[in-house]
Amino acid sequence: MKQSNDALSIWNKRVARDLELAGAIQRSLFSDVPHFSRRFEMRIAYRTCMDVGGDAFDIISLPDGKHCVYVADVSGHGVAPAMISSLLKATASEMIHRHADEGPAAICNALNAVVRRRIDNPSYFATLFMAVHDPDRLEWCCMNCGHPNPVYVRNGTTVDSSLFSKGGGTPIGFPFGDENPYSKADEVSLKDEGDTFLLLYTDGLTEARHARTGEEFAHRIEAFYEQVVQDPAIPNKAVALLDAMESEDYRLGGDDCTAISIHMLAPHKIVIEQTVPRNIYLVSEIAKQCEVAVAARGISHHTAGLVRLLVMELGANLVEHGGLGEDDSFWLQVRVDGKVCQLVLMDEGAEWDLEEALDYEQNAAHMGERGRGLAITNTISDRIERYRMNDENLTYCTIIDQEEK
CATH class of the missing domain: 3.60.40.10 (PPM-type phosphatase domain)
Structure with missing residues (x-):
């Protein structure tokens, strides 16, 4: 009887491991x-x-x-x-x-x-x-x-x-x-x-x-x-x-x-939608346009400035470290819904090791522009999400305007 129970226990554990692996594969x-x-x-x-x-x-x-x-x-x-x-x-x-x-x-x-x-x-x-x-x-x-x-x-x-x-x-x-x-x-x-x-x-x-x-x-x-x-x-x-x-x-x-x-999406809530060439000067210009556009929708000047800085840092990281070719570009969409600003960027550059980049930010000896820029964007955003999908990088940022008029 003991041998049968032991064999059954081993079999149950094996089935449980197999199901756990099958679940991981299915997910x-x-x-x-x-x-x-x-x-x-x-x-x-x-x-x-x-x-x-x-x-x-x-x-x-x-x-x-x-x-x-x-x-x-x-x-x-x-x-x-x-x-x-x-x-x-x-x-x-x-x-x-x-x-x-x-x-x-x-x-x-x-x-x-x-x-x-x-x-x-x-x-x-x-x-x-x-x-x-x-x-x-x-x-x-x-x-x-x-x-x-x-x-x-x-x-x-x-x-x-x-x-x-x-x-x-x-x-x-x-x-x-x-x-x-x-x-x-x-x-x-x-x-x-x-x-x-x-x-x-x-x-x-x-x-x-x-x-x-x-x-x-x-x-x-x-x-x-x-x-x-x-x-x-x-x-x-x-x-x-x-x-x-x-x-x-x-x-x-x-x-x-x-x-x-x-x-x-409501078209009237999309304030900027543009394909941006891999050019730091054009990134700077579109960042300024974003600031003006969100401010025109009632976002405070302080938060509008944060939106400009966020677009600038994200764009600069793509230009300098995104693995994009000279003639490549990225797609940017900025929305305003009440006090909420949302930014979506998509690019076809190389997949980033974001954890490694942010680890470097913690170590002054390895501090680089890329790690510093990522740390800034994380600080500015109330929420930031990064995904890799269909050979594209996607960054989704939310900034909530807390300023009282």
């Missing part, structure tokens, strides 16, 4: 790095209830300037749904690139056919919501395959989500019925009107129960999200939503939870 596939474009930004919150999860999502940039985002939820729990979610992501990526010009219905039909052929088990299928953004038409084309409707907030108020239930309805990989169940008639068009928010999520959120009353979160998700998006100083509204749920004693551990918050 690397489902990155929560935010996505930015000239028209919108997307923020992600992703939590699994076990080491591995059955949710799938992705944000894909397409060659013609379009973007495709989707979220999916595989039926069941455990290892099998986790493997199917990974298969779903790989297959979806291929089908999106292959059929993007035809729209979400064609993408979902192709995805459905592949999943049905590869998953020979009627217990497993996936609900999915997909949206393709067209920057020329300023429009989202959406398809709902049996998934919870998104939350749509426009002018600070939630819009009736039943508009997303026009058609579709059949989950991806559902083993019965037509192999091509989706049509153009099932697609829903949503205008990108600016300063609006769209929340895609899985039912781990709506099925979360209150610790004391047992009440499900489903009927409160709209009010919670509507409240979260009111604060421009909150960068990741998806994470903020989950945090707000937990602060109100809703338990999220019963199922996988994925939330993708899409903020469609």
Whole structure:
């Protein structure tokens, strides 16, 4: 008996290690790095209830300037749904690139056919919501395959989500019925009107129960999200939503939870948007323009000066240390929303070892312009985020104007 118990204990530990490794690999596939474009930004919150999860999502940039985002939820729990979610992501990526010009219905039909052929088990299928953004038409084309409707907030108020239930309805990989169940008639068009928010999520959120009353979160998700998006100083509204749920004693551990918050930017809140050549004099000039632009929107002269210094330091670091070629440039966007200034910079230079650069800042013997500049930008910003995505460096800074007029 003791030998059997010891063998079982060893086996359990091995399985636990394998699941932990599988979870780490899966989380690397489902990155929560935010996505930015000239028209919108997307923020992600992703939590699994076990080491591995059955949710799938992705944000894909397409060659013609379009973007495709989707979220999916595989039926069941455990290892099998986790493997199917990974298969779903790989297959979806291929089908999106292959059929993007035809729209979400064609993408979902192709995805459905592949999943049905590869998953020979009627217990497993996936609900999915997909949206393709067209920057020329300023429009989202959406398809709902049996998934919870998104939350749509426009002018600070939630819009009736039943508009997303026009058609579709059949989950991806559902083993019965037509192999091509989706049509153009099932697609829903949503205008990108600016300063609006769209929340895609899985039912781990709506099925979360209150610790004391047992009440499900489903009927409160709209009010919670509507409240979260009111604060421009909150960068990741998806994470903020989950945090707000937990602060109100809703338990999220019963199922996988994925939330993708899409903020469609208001053009009138973008005060500067420009491609800046790798030239220190032009960087200095654009920094000055940023100061003038944010001050014209009611930002105090002190904070406007900080914005100028921030742009100057970030730009100088890119010019001197970013690994850009002589003819290269970086993209800059500056927004003002009330008292909140936000700066986004994207460049295709070399990936920086930021930890090493800031370590040098702590050691005077190794102090360099690059380390000093990074330390300055960190001090100026109320919040600064740095990411590497799709061979691009992305820096996102927030400065909140605390000055009283």
